[in-house]
Amino acid sequence: xxxxxxxxxxxxxxxxxxxxxxxxxxxxxxxxxxxxxxxxxxxxxxxxxxxxxxxxxxxxxxxxxxxxxxxxxxxxxxxxxxxxxxxxxxxxxxxxxxxxxxxxxxxxxxxxxxxxxxxxxxxxxxxxxxxxxxxxxxxxxxxxxxxxxxxxxxxxxxxxxxxxxxxxxxxxxxxxxxxxxxxxxxxxxxxxxxxxxxxxxxxxxxxxxxxxxxxxxxxxxxxxxxxxxxxxxxxxxxxxxxxxxxxxxxxxxxxxxxxxxxxxxxxxxxxxxxxxxxxxxxxxxxxxxxxxxxxxxxxxxxxxxxxxxxxxxxxxxxxxxxxxxxxxxxxxxxxxxxxxxxxxxxxxxxxxxxxx
Amino acid sequence: xxxxxxxxxxxxxxxxxxxxxxxxxxxxxxxxxxxxxxxxxxxxxxxxxxxxxxxxxxxxxxxxxxxxxxxxxxxxxxxxxxxxxxxxxxxxxxxxxxxxxxxxxxxxxxxxxxxxxxxxxxxxxxxxxxxxxxxxxxxxxxxxxxxxxxxxxxxxxxxxxxxxxxxxxxxxxxxxxxxxxxxxxxxxxxxxxxxxxxxxxxxxxxxxxxxxxxxxxxxxxxxxxxxxxxxxxxxxxxxxxxxxxxxxxxxxxxxxxxxxxxxxxxxxxxxxxxxxxxxxxxxxxxxxxxxxxxxxxxxxxxxxxxxxxxxxx
Numbered sequence: 146x147x148x149x150x151x152x153x154x155x156x157x158x159x160x161x162x163x164x165x166x167x168x169x170x171x172x173x174x175x176x177x178x179x180x181x182x183x184x185x186x187x188x189x190x191x192x193x194x195x196x197x198x199x200x201x202x203x204x205x206x207x208x209x210x211x212x213x214x215x216x217x218x219x220x221x222x223x224x225x226x227x228x229x230x231x232x233x234x235x236x237x238x239x240x241x242x243x244x245x246x247x248x249x250x251x252x253x254x255x256x257x258x259x260x261x262x263x264x265x266x267x268x269x270x271x272x273x274x275x276x277x278x279x280x281x282x283x284x285x286x287x288x289x290x291x292x293x294x295x296x297x298x299x300x301x302x303x304x305x306x307x308x309x310x311x312x313x314x315x316x317x318x319x320x321x322x323x324x325x326x327x328x329x330x331x332x333x334x335x336x337x338x339x340x341x342x343x344x345x346x347x348x349x350x351x352x353x354x355x356x357x358x359x360x361x362x363x364x365x366x367x368x369x370x371x372x373x374x375x376x377x378x379x380x381x382x383x384x385x386x387x388x389x390x391x392x393x394x395x396x397x398x399x400x401x402x403x404x405x406x407x408x409x410x411x412x413x414x415x416x417x418x419x420x421x422x423x424x425x426x427x428x429x430x431x432x433x434x435x436x437x438x439x440x441x442x443x444x445x446x447x448x449x450x451x452x453x454x455x456x457x458x459x460x461x462x463x464x465x466x467x468x469x470x471x472x473x474x475x476x477x478x479x480x481x482x483x484x485x486x487x488x489x490x491x492x493x494x495x496x497x498x499x500x501x
Numbered sequence: 502x503x504x505x506x507x508x509x510x511x512x513x514x515x516x517x518x519x520x521x522x523x524x525x526x527x528x529x530x531x532x533x534x535x536x537x538x539x540x541x542x543x544x545x546x547x548x549x550x551x552x553x554x555x556x557x558x559x560x561x562x563x564x565x566x567x568x569x570x571x572x573x574x575x576x577x578x579x580x581x582x583x584x585x586x587x588x589x590x591x592x593x594x595x596x597x598x599x600x601x602x603x604x605x606x607x608x609x610x611x612x613x614x615x616x617x618x619x620x621x622x623x624x625x626x627x628x629x630x631x632x633x634x635x636x637x638x639x640x641x642x643x644x645x646x647x648x649x650x651x652x653x654x655x656x657x658x659x660x661x662x663x664x665x666x667x668x669x670x671x672x673x674x675x676x677x678x679x680x681x682x683x684x685x686x687x688x689x690x691x692x693x694x695x696x697x698x699x700x701x702x703x704x705x706x707x708x709x710x711x712x713x714x715x716x717x718x719x720x721x722x723x724x725x726x727x728x729x730x731x732x733x734x735x736x737x738x739x740x741x742x743x744x745x746x747x748x749x750x751x752x753x754x755x756x757x758x759x760x761x762x763x764x765x766x767x768x769x770x771x772x773x774x775x776x777x778x779x780x781x782x783x784x785x786x787x788x789x790x791x792x793x794x795x796x797x798x799x800x801x802x803x804x805x806x807x808x809x810x811x812x813x814x
Contacts, residue, residue: 169505171679174711177719191717207512207674217710220717263510263674268583272670276516277524278549278636279607281668283585288594291577292607299575299620338594339578339615383555387596387605388547391575 153245154364154371155496156357157186158464158471163326163352163452166262172201172211176258176353177218183254183355187367191220194357195250197227198241200234200257201456204269215258226250233257234354234460235417235482235492241358242377251363257457258353266349266455273485275384287346287420289486291338293391294422298340300392302429305340308421309333312344312450315421319447326350326452347419352454354461372467372478372496376404379482379492386487394430397481397491401431404493406479411495413442413469413478415462419449423488427481431493445469459483463494470498506683510676516668521552526564529662531638534628535655538567538602548602549636564657567601569626570650571642574598574605578615587641593618597642600649609641617644625650634663681711684723690792694785696761698722704762727758730797731805732781733814734764737774752777756797757813764813771798780804 159182161167167175184191197219201212208214212229221227230236234257241253261269267285274280297303312333319325326348334343357367364371380396380403382389401407414433418424424443428434433441444450446465449458459482466480475498482492520528523539527550530537539550540563548567553560576593579586586592587609595618596605611627612618625645632638678686681697685708688695696707697720704713705724713720735754741747752774755764769777770786782802785794 168507168675168677169680169683171682171711174679174681174719177712177717180717204672207510207672207676214710217712217714218717220713220715222714263676264672268585269672271585272672276518276668277520277528277666280670281585281636281666282587282608283583284594284607285583288577288579292575292594292596295577295620296575336578336580338580341577385547385549385551385555385604386607387549387574387598388555 151246151248152361152364152373153242153358154368154373155463155467156359156364156368156371157183158354158356158468159183159186160324160354160461160464161352162324163350163454165326165348165350167260167351168262171214172206172258172260173215173218175260175351176215176256179353179355180218180254180256183357187357189252189357189367194252194254195226196241196244196253197225198229198237198244198253198255200230200232200237200460201259202231204272205266205455206260206263219254233456233458233482233484235463236379236484238356238358238460238463239377239379239492242374245358245360251360253358254355255358255460256353256355257460259454259456260351261349261455262351286486287338287341289386290420290422291341292386293426293487294340294345294420296391297422297425302392303422303425307425308345311421311424315444315448315450318445319451322446322451324452325447328451341420341422345421347449347453348451350452350454352452352457354454354457354464356460356464356467368471370471370473370498372470372498374494375497376406376495377492378403379490381490382488384489389487391487392426394426394488394491397427397430397488397493400491400493401479404495406493406495407432409477410437411441411477411479413445413466413475415446415448415466415478415480416444417449417459417462417482419453419458421450423483426488431479431481459492466494466496470496473498473501476501505677506686507675507677510674511671512674513671516670517665518668519665520663523550523552523561523564525662525664526657526659528634528636528666529659530655530657531636532632532634532663533659534569535653536567536569536599536626537564537655537657539563540565545603546601547604548599549606565601566652566655566657567599568650568652569599570645570647571597571599571602571624573610573618573620573622573624575620576610576618578618587637592641595624595642597624601652608639611641611643623647635666679711681709681720685709686792692787693725694727694758695723695725698724705760706763707758707761707765724760726760727785729782729784729800730756730758730761731810732769732777732779732783733757733810734779735769735777750774754797756783757810762813767794768796769798770796778804780807780810
């Protein structure tokens, strides 16, 4: 891995205000202002973009091929170079990053959106599970996260008090984030699927996000302080929950190693932990609990506990980390995205700004 | 802004899935009240069993029986059971490591309350009365105070093995079509067809979707089009659709309404199917109380010149 690789950076980030419902808007109507916003930040026009990649899931709104309708918002005709992933937009960013690394494009537009309000997201997410042994039991997303939380508590790695503190810290931080859905500390709430309480769970809501990636000098031209992607990797756990050690996330650790996260300390970590207990797992896997890591700002945006537009929340972690670098508030940030039950799949990016 | 339109939308499929040899043996075993695992190369026993080793990806075929009793490795108390879940009263989700297995199986545990559940507790399978060869042949687990149950010594070979499952799945949504399509539907209920014009390329989209797919900008200027239009292309339908009370053959056509830059599609009636042609001039036919035209019929005007609609094909 000594080969010189192309420098790629996040040069712009935009997102909606995330809300419980956006029923007055279609998906493309919700998404389009974000696309216009992110392009305006770079001065690029839609036609200037070399590659477009999106992440979404038709299951959320219950509409087949809804992502093709969303493409209307980028002006996809005459045909553009375009791709789509049926998962969180962080993986669309990964695909766009690879595309730029090949040299086939100079710029990329990555977007993601999720409209969870039309359906019952806890039920919808059961459809991503093993269809033979698990999905017929309809275990919802909160139930599976609760099994993981109990395993952590049993192992002595956390307790309900610490989980409540994670929720409070996240939502207090979100008070400064105008896009967040829950802004300001909320009470722990009633048990939903014990040991998880409503406060341990993410808000249900609709939203969209977009970033622009650019290579080398193009990035320098489009942005005062590009957030250079120093490493990016994603890994997956075995799919059977009963095979995994739910208290650990070897896939996150491996992705972080491959992304170079442990080579130098980071000052910021945007972790995609929709449930409080998952932050405990991630902090351990990413060595953010070790002595010396106390200074790392974890989820200054409030994280997914403050806004969780499904399919966009992971991309937002990368966007928030990059925006922090662009604002000069971070020099080296880690961003993480997850997908699937109990942190099934994990993506880690390391972003850096040039010396200030 | 007019009120947001909403309608219930149910998406329902009976997914038919075929089984690999290990899955088939496991699910057939459940039907016969036998729990099978599969041995990995390093001699671990996986329950539920899988076709390929989760670590090495090697093909696994070595079936081994385990006991219908086991130990809870983690649990969560479900205060409000949801549709489709194994029990209708509050229960515990559990991962259970069956006696003889090295991995855990997800299922439900029937217990009187969460105080009666703890990690490490002993449980046993409660079999469903009617079993078909599915994970739901295990009705749930129940507390069990005893030694590991005896195994039957089963080989994993069955007469009449199940080779597939049918997994019914239904998700319920409340569909709302958004601003542009709501405006279109509202106008249509007044028997007016209203498209939207792109502020950049000036094309009029019918029905409008809120964005111009060429320019990537919002459309908002409303433009009434039609009611008359031109058949740009068509097909003859010879297969009768389920639950559709229309005699075959009939014609389904793309129709460019006057003033629209995108053709919509509708059925053509009021003339023999074999006389429909490109360029035919048509108008909508409404039925009492309908929210959209039932079909389009000939106006009797001369056919449109090809050049007037060739861009809309």
